[in-house]
Amino acid sequence: MRWLAGDLHSHTVHSDGTLTVHELACLAASRGLDFLAVTDHNTVSHHPELPAAGAHAGVLLVPGQEVTTDFGHANVFGDTGWVDFRRPSADWAAFADARGGLMSINHPLSGDCAWRRPLPPDFRPRYAEIWHSSWWDRRWGAPLAWADVWRPGGVVPLGGSDFHDPAQHKTLGEPVTWVLAEGEDVLGGLAAGRTSVSASPDAPVLLRIGDELIAIGADGTVLVRPDGRRAAIRGDRVRTPAGGPGMHRLETHENEVIALCG
Secondary structure, eight states: OEEEEEESOBOOTTTTOSSOHHHHHHHHHHTTOSEEEEOOBTOOTTGGGHHHHHHHHTOEEEEEEEEEETTEEEEEESSOOOOOTTSOHHHHHHHHHHTTOEEEEOOTTOGGGOOOOOOOGGGOOSEEEEEOTTOOOTTOOHHHHHHHHHSTTOOEEEEOOOBOOTTSSOOTTSSEEEEEESTTOHHHHHHTTOEEEESSTTSOEEEEETTEEEEESOTTOEEEOTTSOEEEOOSSEEEEEOOSSSOEEEEOTTOOEEEEEO
């Protein structure tokens, strides 16, 4: 198993992006990503192009769809077929699960794209795009508070750039989601909750393997465990016991979040 670096939210000319699938794949490879989920709005018309474009660029392209409504967006990862955005959100989750896909709530606190759709507790997905460009000041704790109350036991944290256009302020691979995968089985790693999110491929990262945490390139930061206990990180590669189940994070001395792990 190995950690793969990727971006779980991107768009092409098949919806409101400006790059073709081939151009997006080449950009992902140039950014040093191992995988990229291509999640065009309310369509799967890009799916047939993914294998050839990914093979040419040398990057794994994960099929996805951003199910998009005025009251919230959700990514469905996997080759599930088209998800009908007109149906209740519980139907989206059930459809994805029945076809081996995974559903994630996108940018839950993002202005007019914030999540406001009804979803019974039994259908609330474990996955949420906590780290998104709408979290413009990571000293702001609202996304973490949302994650705490969304689902008993917390969520598996994901990150996505929501990339549309090179002229935008959003950069592909910022943030990056790391997935501990067997071979190239990104969906399997996500399903197992083996994720970490960092600001970019070369930024400090907090990885979890079993009951152990590994902080890399994070000297001088603070580890915050799910129960709120804190410990200083001293050194560029530090191993420490995890604080039980739940989301862990690294913060600066200003309480700015710089890494998350599930």
